[in-house]
Amino acid sequence: MTQPVQRAARPLWWLGALLAVYLCAPFLASIPQIGQADWANVDWHATWSAVGVSAGSASVAALLILVSGVPLGYWLARSSARGVALLGFVVQLPLALPPLTSGILLLFLLGPYSPLGLLFNGALTDSFTGIVLAETFVAAPFLIVAARSAFTAVDPVYDDVAATLGHHAASRFFRVTLPIAWPAIRAGLALAWLRAFGEFGATVMVAYHPYSLPVYTYVVFGGQGLPAMMPLLLPTLGIAIVCAVLSVYTRGARATLAVSVDNGDELTAITPAATASEAADLRLSFAAKRHLGAFTLDVAWQPRTRRLAIIGPSGSGKSLALRIIAGLEANEIGTSSGAVMLGTTDLGVLPPERRQIGYMPQDYGLFPHMTVAQQLAFPVDADTASARYWLAHLGLDALTQRLPRQLSFGQRQRVALARALTRHSQLLLFDEPFAALDTPRRRRLQQSLRALQREIAAVTVIVTHDPDEAALLADEVLVIEQGRTLQAGPIDAVFARPASTRVAELLGLHNIGEGVVRGAGEIETASGLRLPCADVRGDATTMPGSRVMWRVAPRALRAAPDGRWEGCIAGTSLRHGDRYVTIELEGELFDIPADDWADSQDGPRALRFEIDAGGVTVWTAGSS
Template sequence: MTQPAQRAARPLWWLGALLAVYLCAPFLASIPQIGQADWAGVDWSQTWSAVAVSAASASVAAVVILVGGVPLGYWLARSQSRAVALLGFVVQLPLALPPLTSGVLLLFLVGPYSGIGQLFNGALTDSFTGVVLAETFVAAPFLIVAARSAFTAVDPVYDDVAATLGHHAASRFFRVTLPVAWPAIRAGLALAWLRAFGEFGATVMVAYHPYSLPVYTYVVFGGQGLPAMMPLLLPTLAIAIVCAVLSVYSRGARSTQAVSQDNGDDLTAFTPATSAAERPDLRLAFAARRQLGAFTLDVAWQPQTRRLAIIGPSGSGKSLALRIVAGLEPNDAGSVTLGTTDLGALPPERRQIGYMPQDYGLFPHMTVAQQLAFPVDADAQSARYWLAHLGLDALTQRLPRELSFGQRQRVALARALTRHTQLLLFDEPFAALDTPRRRRLQQSLRTLQREIGAVTVIVTHDPDEAALLADEVLVIEHGRALQAGAIDEVFQRPATLRVAELLGLHNVGEGVVTAQGTIETRGGLRLPCADTSLATGTRVMWRVLPRALVAAPEGRWQGRAAGTSLRHGDRYVAIEIEGETFDIAADDRPSLAHNSVLRFDIDASGVLAWPAQDS
């Protein structure tokens, strides 16, 4: 039975088929005419001479277009200038102009009566040079458009990663950006060559002699008619067919199925060595300041350990701070130091760091072996060690698209570690993964952290990830630091309600000490507290541990069930007590219907309190 979606698509299929028939029909219509061709009257010497002129001039024009068109396409793709945008429009105009008009415009520039033409004594017209000039003018836009689109499509993260691996701008362009863009540029070059080979209008205006194949075909048609012209179509058709076959073959050869991404995420071959010794001198410190439009980042941090996390919501500036540490963004009047090294004074290619964006930044055109050899100061012995240690020995000839997420992560780590990196920066490394795979990879990275001596910085919005992979955490929002400190301290005593919210903490609130051992919450609930050191009238943050709420038939407080929630596989029941809502573990308790009422006691030893900060 035909599905509704298939029925809806059928008119579109017929429209496409109609155009396809029209485009194929002229080729089919020419087949019966082959018998009418005047083969005896063909001047083969002149024909092959015309073919040679067209092929040679198109090849020279293609080289000229390639040499100038690739840099121009890159410039157009990367520049934000309005003047450059206008230039991009102008250089594409030959696509819209009638070829004869293009020829007239060229005569204004290089004709025998123009300034340039007189400078060359008329040698730029009616010559092989004139043919090349005409073909270059009309065919160049095909390559420029392809190059511009190709460079626009190249993820800028590849350039960023290459910079952190020690490569300067020229090396990054020729070894990363250009190879990634090359398939599309190559297609544009092929179109430019074919357009130049078949160019007639501009060529006949600028260089009637020597005859190119299109001009010679026109001359024969005008002098001897259609039968004499028909054999001249064969070279053009043959070249077009060869190019089409090569294009299809090349496209088929490039299509490779990626392996399943359901396996290979664990460090199965990784047996941790002795934990790396802490280096007291290897500490990261930075003051990141950056103005981007209406957004201002102004964050300073001097942690005391080497496993760090920056946590915050989307748009908080955490990734920008990481890029400043990496040297990929300017730091306005800020600083970055690692131990005694002033990283802020160095460009990214000299900072000796490993930077891993969300998709790990593996270059799509390089095999695993090539990835590990790419860093400027890659250590071959270290590369072999990490290949074996991370279970990558059998993957050295695979491209990134043939690797699972876990394998990609390990390759990116190995690539960074081959250069004895002292600072590893991870920007949301697990954000795009499903929960089971994310948990496996987090544990794998934690295992590796215990072996290497590098400082690691994880940017994340997941508080559980920060707690697992870091010893210290920086919480930021709107470009400002909300709190920084040891993981246990920050999670136990969030500075503000907003910090508690960003850390996913529950049973936290603000209140005032009304008497020793008593805290009145904003909702009016009087909480008992074992800490009697806080003076009466002190504004505090409080937290009630789930174990502190005990259901008891004769309990002091009456609570009402307000719903259930599931967090990391554990079920919690929300209990409302005198205007405050608390989450308590529901695993060992009977199921509570919504709005059911129970009595509770609150254990004072499970109520934590500390002085509040300004929000």
């Protein structure tokens, strides 16, 4: 099976090898020339003067390019303003221009008789300043392109997480975004320096004097020929090799621990957050509205408990609602109308860095350049004692010097959780925190988070599409779809009486449907099945003709030789490790536990069934 793959790859290997040989050949060809070079007649004073001019001007140019090129690259990567694409094209044009053309263009701008040249009395040409300006023009695109690509590749979620950890925009840029992008920027900076160091065409047009190394090499070659070149090439080759090594060198992450764990010390139990009695009145309420193209989110919720869940299908607006609560997305309701309240605190008027919250995105948002200890020390108001507590409490003490790439998914989740808890946050927001985990690990971590919720007094909001997760980790639930609220209320009430069949479907509930009251003790389903029901009380909400929701308890349906209804076995299913048998009665499907079904034979066989009226419940559609 591997032979065809190897044969298919061989031509590519040969093409790569051919180019590699060609690129290496000039260096190999120069080796014999070392001994034949005219070393005796080398003007070392002039040579090292030229090397100094080129190295100094390239360093000044690289510094100018770095200071201004990194912000420009960031702007080009993150701005959506009109004209930015055109600007990005223009600043890269020097890459496509012949160097002599670049020099001529610079003379139009800087030449002795240009407005700028007259203003500076000709000091911008035939001077060290002229060399720097010429090198900056031709070399800047190398750094700008690298910076733009690097910043584009940085996931914006890191900036979001840093904001929720209390850092303002400048701090987020210098401590998170720039360090992540720096390896690529550093490579671009090395290329820009080399391009400036070796620049000839634009330099010779703008500043023939003082001699830079490329210009001096050209002058010597014209006067003495090829034998004099090797002594001049050696400094250039040496500098190029050093820069190439620096451009690919990656410094290992230092384990400078702002949070240390001394295993010899006894762990002192601390209070990780306010006690439940102190936070008895801490409640979250919000109204969120946002238009994104054809999608509109418009939800409002005033729950009465602290453990909350938002559930809905993909694309329903769950994560968007969570980001509005965190202050990471604009809320079109406004910032001064109490749209997001936590107790008596109006979060809506605060930027995300001042909301004192913990936010965990789907991939946990661990900064790739920070160790575990540095992650926990990163929040603005991180508490060292709290960090020590949670490191031990979540089993992370042995991982403090590891980077995120050295952690498992479960370990990353625990690190992100510990980082949020080091702030004593009163509001914790979790966006699909267990979506990337396998089932056994997800179940274990769900149980751990449930235990943690009992220990802390913070309000927790879990965004999920898993109804079992919502039932485990929340006391109240908000069900949304297409940006609209379908139902909200206590977990028990919503699961017991979903407002519609769509809510029941999203909650993974079975044996539920809509029907019409036909008389005392009887409900007609959408397929025409007449269900007996002892729950119909005859009040105004369940009078004949009223539309209602109904539910049949799984054990209320049983096979009976003289049963009233004829049906058949439509199949079997497995849910959360439990096997169910699906029964079809007059077009309606019902699931009953397989343990209650003695006959294990599957297939559409006609049987008689009985329904216990006491196991059928009814409620008004749209109510909880």
